[in-house]
Amino acid sequence: MTRDELNAYRLVKEANEIQAAAYTRRHFLKESAMGLGALAMGALFGSCNFGGTKGNNPVLYDAAHPLLPKSPPFLGKAKSVIYLHMAGAPSQLELFDFKPELMKMNGQDCPPSLLAGKKFAFITGVPKMLGPQANFAQHGQSRAWVSDNMPHFSTMTDDVSFLKAVSTDQFNHAPAQLLMHTGSARLGRPSIGSWVTYGLGTENQNLPGFVVLTSGGSFPDAGKSIWGSGFLPSVYQGVQCRSEGDPVLFIKDPHGMSRDLRKASIDAINASNLEEYATYNDPEIQSRVAQYEMAYRMQISAPEVMNINNEPQYIHDMYGTQPGKACFANNVLLARKLVEKGVRFVQLFDWGWDAHGDGPANSLNIGLKNKCRSTDKPITALLLDLKQRGMLEDTLVVWGGEFGRTPMMENRNGIQNPYNGRDHHTEAFTMWMAGGGIKKGYTHGETDEIGYSAVSGKVDAFDIQATILNQLGFDHEQFTFPFQGRPFRLTDVAGKVIRDIVA
Amino acid sequence: MIILTIPEFIGRFHPILVHLPIGILLLGCLFQLLTLNAKFVFLKPAIPMICLLGALAAIFSCASGYLLSASGDYDGNLVDLHFWMGISVSVISLLLYLMYWKAVKEIFLNVTSAALIILITLTGHYGGSLTHGSDYMTAALKGEASKVAIPPVPDVQKAIAYTHLVQPLLQNRCYSCHGSEKQKGKLRMDNISFMLKGGEDGASLIPGRANESDLIKRMLLPISNDDHMPPKEKPQLTAEEIAMLQWWINEGATADKKVSDLKQPAEIKPILLSFQTGAVLAKKTVAADIPEEEVEKADAAAIEKLKKVGVVVIPVLSNSNYLSASFVTAKADPAVLKLLEALNKQLIWLNLASASITDQTMGNIVKLQNLRKINLSHTAITDQGLTLLKDLKKLQVINLVGSKVTALGIIAPLTGLKELQHLYLYQTGVEQKDQAKLKAAFKKVSLDFGNYTLPFLAQDTTVVK
Numbered sequence: 030m031t032r033d034e035l036n037a038y039r040l041v042k043e044a045n046e047i048q049a050a051a052y053t054r055r056h057f058l059k060e061s062a063m064g065l066g067a068l069a070m071g072a073l074f075g076s077c078n079f080g081g082t083k084g085n086n087p088v089l090y091d092a093a094h095p096l097l098p099k100s101p102p103f104l105g106k107a108k109s110v111i112y113l114h115m116a117g118a119p120s121q122l123e124l125f126d127f128k129p130e131l132m133k134m135n136g137q138d139c140p141p142s143l144l145a146g147k148k149f150a151f152i153t154g155v156p157k158m159l160g161p162q163a164n165f166a167q168h169g170q171s172r173a174w175v176s177d178n179m180p181h182f183s184t185m186t187d188d189v190s191f192l193k194a195v196s197t198d199q200f201n202h203a204p205a206q207l208l209m210h211t212g213s214a215r216l217g218r219p220s221i222g223s224w225v226t227y228g229l230g231t232e233n234q235n236l237p238g239f240v241v242l243t244s245g246g247s248f249p250d251a252g253k254s255i256w257g258s259g260f261l262p263s264v265y266q267g268v269q270c271r272s273e274g275d276p277v278l279f280i281k282d283p284h285g286m287s288r289d290l291r292k293a294s295i296d297a298i299n300a301s302n303l304e305e306y307a308t309y310n311d312p313e314i315q316s317r318v319a320q321y322e323m324a325y326r327m328q329i330s331a332p333e334v335m336n337i338n339n340e341p342q343y344i345h346d347m348y349g350t351q352p353g354k355a356c357f358a359n360n361v362l363l364a365r366k367l368v369e370k371g372v373r374f375v376q377l378f379d380w381g382w383d384a385h386g387d388g389p390a391n392s393l394n395i396g397l398k399n400k401c402r403s404t405d406k407p408i409t410a411l412l413l414d415l416k417q418r419g420m421l422e423d424t425l426v427v428w429g430g431e432f433g434r435t436p437m438m439e440n441r442n443g444i445q446n447p448y449n450g451r452d453h454h455t456e457a458f459t460m461w462m463a464g465g466g467i468k469k470g471y472t473h474g475e476t477d478e479i480g481y482s483a484v485s486g487k488v489d490a491f492d493i494q495a496t497i498l499n500q501l502g503f504d505h506e507q508f509t510f511p512f513q514g515r516p517f518r519l520t521d522v523a524g525k526v527i528r529d530i531v532a
Numbered sequence: 533m534i535i536l537t538i539p540e541f542i543g544r545f546h547p548i549l550v551h552l553p554i555g556i557l558l559l560g561c562l563f564q565l566l567t568l569n570a571k572f573v574f575l576k577p578a579i580p581m582i583c584l585l586g587a588l589a590a591i592f593s594c595a596s597g598y599l600l601s602a603s604g605d606y607d608g609n610l611v612d613l614h615f616w617m618g619i620s621v622s623v624i625s626l627l628l629y630l631m632y633w634k635a636v637k638e639i640f641l642n643v644t645s646a647a648l649i650i651l652i653t654l655t656g657h658y659g660g661s662l663t664h665g666s667d668y669m670t671a672a673l674k675g676e677a678s679k680v681a682i683p684p685v686p687d688v689q690k691a692i693a694y695t696h697l698v699q700p701l702l703q704n705r706c707y708s709c710h711g712s713e714k715q716k717g718k719l720r721m722d723n724i725s726f727m728l729k730g731g732e733d734g735a736s737l738i739p740g741r742a743n744e745s746d747l748i749k750r751m752l753l754p755i756s757n758d759d760h761m762p763p764k765e766k767p768q769l770t771a772e773e774i775a776m777l778q779w780w781i782n783e784g785a786t787a788d789k790k791v792s793d794l795k796q797p798a799e800i801k802p803i804l805l806s807f808q809t810g811a812v813l814a815k816k817t818v819a820a821d822i823p824e825e826e827v828e829k830a831d832a833a834a835i836e837k838l839k840k841v842g843v844v845v846i847p848v849l850s851n852s853n854y855l856s857a858s859f860v861t862a863k864a865d866p867a868v869l870k871l872l873e874a875l876n877k878q879l880i881w882l883n884l885a886s887a888s889i890t891d892q893t894m895g896n897i898v899k900l901q902n903l904r905k906i907n908l909s910h911t912a913i914t915d916q917g918l919t920l921l922k923d924l925k926k927l928q929v930i931n932l933v934g935s936k937v938t939a940l941g942i943i944a945p946l947t948g949l950k951e952l953q954h955l956y957l958y959q960t961g962v963e964q965k966d967q968a969k970l971k972a973a974f975k976k977v978s979l980d981f982g983n984y985t986l987p988f989l990a991q992d993t994t995v996v997k
Contacts, residue, residue, distance in 0.1 A: 102849060181992075346986075347985060347986055349986075370860060410986060416980065417958040417982025417983070417984055418982070419907070419909065419931040419933060483754070
């Protein structure tokens with residue numbers, strides 16, 4: 030070591046010592062408080078299971094194969110779900126909830142006790158009571174009441190469980206639909222179909238796991254958010270398909286584009302996307318790659334599976350399909366075909382059930398009857414067809430709207446509506462479930478003598494979601510996804526499985 | 533809606549306030565006893581202040597406790613005891629504080645401190661008994677007896693309705709708040725006459741009129757309702773239990789009649805039966821969906837090979853070794869079917885719907901001894917292939933929809949399957965005239981021949997104008 034080197038070494042050593050002397054014990058305690066606090070925080074939050082790598086609800090997302098089938102944590106009775114949503118809210122009082130007492134009150138002023146402190150979407154002042162606008166009879170061994178609006182379905186009462194006292198806290202269509210399908214009246218949560226495909230994947234990798242079919246001439250009021258994936262990876266969002274024409278828009282290769290060229294271009298796009306992924310590690314990029322690949326596979330299998338025209342004539346007769354048109358019956362038949370091919374969740378929306386009485390199409394005596402006529406036979410055929418194919422055992426069918434309708438006749442702005450109609454009603458309405466391990470010929474819940482509110486067996490959207498998840502083999506309280514620093518559930522902090530309707 | 537007066541409102545803070553004197557005084561006494569050891573003498577100066585604060589907190593607790601006891605929902609004797617003990621704690625702690633100023637002998641301080649510790653413990657215990665019930669601590673030691681509200685009776689018809697069904701139920705679900713120790717809402721339920729007399733809101737029992745009885749009305753209220761009983765955080769009654777109570781009240785709410793002496797409408801019979809020993813056992817004999825015994829993990833290499841060719845092989849539920857296999861996107865080539873053999877112990881569900889399995893290749897699945905469900909719908913299977921199923925004794929569900937099997941071909945091999953529950957025969961070679969024969973051969977099996985049609989109704993196609 031030369032003299033210069035030695036001096037330099039001493040200088041550095043001295044500097045280090047002076048610096049070290051500046052760190053007093055007080056300094057150490059002061060500084061380490063933050064560090065120790067952070068350590069403690071980490072330990073505390075570690076038990077909250079961020080990232081879900083510990084504990085019993087791991088993140089089920091495999092970005093490279095997001096839709097591979099997975100086992101449920103419990104033994105589920107149902108493998109697939111067909112959810113028939115009558116958008117606009119069908120009137121329980123003209124379909125399933127028979128109220129002879131209401132008939133007696135027909136035309137009378139609504140008692141103030143039913144109006145005090147209540148808010149309605151349109152009713153103002155004192156409306157008149159409106160008796161049932163349909164004839165009812167008891168059907169099957171279960172002696173369930175069904176009106177003459179649904180002559181076909183009335184033969185199926187011994188196969189379904191009715192929920193007569195469903196309630197909600199949203200009296201407008203969009204939030205009520207969001208609540209029913211995503212567990213929140215606000216936008217941004219994943220829909221139940223997304224949760225289910227996230228949790229179970231899907232058996233058929235050549236088809237989407239979550240298919241949405243709409244009919245009735247309009248989208249449901251809440252729009253595409255009710256089949257959105259919210260904070261789940263976007264690969265789980267519902268894929269909207271059509272029963273007529275191309276099942277998925279732009280599924281055919283464009284003119285001049287050969288199959289090989291299509292494959293080559295998708296490969297090139299995916300290669301470039303994967304490079305991007307290598308740089309940024311954003312799982313959404315992998316989702317995108319998986320979606321391109323699925324779209325390519327779907328080009329081969331979807332046109333065949335989704336073509337209802339290759340079904341025999343007697344099946345068409347049974348469902349009452351209308352070839353060449355976009356209609357509910359066609360969608361229902363398509364739903365059966367999709368489930369048969371391993372699709373996990375098929376969501377049907379049929380628009381036009383909003384019988385306010387403000388016009389003929391929205392009246393109980395015209396519009397509602399026509400909606401019943403266009404859905405009664407297809408729904409009945411679906412149940413029977415699933416049954417005879419041995420599929421009803423593991424396919425859960427759910428029917429319902431987003432809320433119910435008032436026992437009062439609607440008087441918009443205080444003036445009687447021109448046609449018989451009812452306003453939105455949140456306190457009690459009817460839904461039913463069938464198959465997938467649900468009791469047959471059972472009725473849960475009861476409303477008061479005019480069908481205004483629940484007397485027993487009251488359930489809400491969360492309870493229905495909890496029950497659907499239960500039938501698929503999930504405990505809705507354990508089935509979570511980490512987002513914004515906490516595990517989220519479909520049912521948030523509510524929901525109770527409706528054990529009474531589980532077989 | 534309960535409207536609280538201001539004293540009642542203050543009274544409700546008692547259960548929170550009491551923890552102050554308990555904590556502070558115990559600390560004071562502890563310090564005093566610690567000073568016995570010379571090492572801790574330095575604690576001495578703090579003790580008087582601690583005692584004073586503790587005494588003040590004890591006085592406030594006593595005052596709030598007095599206001600709470602005035603609401604009268606509690607067992608009188610226990611409240612009195614707790615009340616006087618609480619006052620003693622305040623007095624003794626104040627005394628202790630004064631003793632420090634008078635500089636009395638160390639031994640007195642120590643004895644008083646020790647006595648105060650014991651007194652505080654006892655006072656706290658009685659207070660806890662008032663809130664949670666006197667068996668709160670011992671309940672855990674008694675095991676899970678409280679889970680079943682009604683202990684099963686050997687023969688429900690010979691049981692006395694009140695003593696054997698109603699009373700045990702009320703005892704497990706109601707007495708802790710409406711019994712001899714505590715009478716919330718001034719209601720006692722441990723005797724029929726008390727229930728008839730009722731509480732603040734009138735009689736809780738109206739014999740013969742179950743749905744007008746407060747007892748039933750409150751149980752039927754939605755759980756979110758404040759008047760719902762039992763309170764929502766407590767164990768609830770099941771629908772069967774409520775139905776049984778309704779029936780008992782409607783039949784006159786008798787004290788000594790046997791079940792067989794009371795009228796039994798059809799709908800109550802199965803409910804009553806469910807309280808009998810053996811009812812639970814009867815349910816269990818239905819074959820389980822998956823085997824109860826454990827099985828070792830399947831050969832991972834075989835599963836991997838199957839997955840490669842598109843067969844979906846997954847456990848029936850996560851953390852089970854039992855498997856399901858589906859050929860929904862795979863071809864059932866002989867080589868692939870052969871691979872299933874490696875899973876013969878684990879595979880319990882097999883879906884071959886629309887797969888290209890034939891009579892010739894059926895031989896590959898006869899080794900799958902544990903199969904519970906098999907779906908052979910829309911395959912080319914005939915009677916010949918079906919005979920091979922006769923050895924799969926665990927089969928519960930067989931789906932033959934759209935295959936070529938006939939009635940004769942079904943009866944011979946499948947009648948020997950004792951666990952069989954469902955047989956789907958839509959669009960098979962089974963003719964209408966054979967259906968009766970099949971029904972006779974499979975008495976315990978649900979047979980579905982399908983071919984459902986719906987009538988053409990004028991209203992299906994017409995539109996209301």
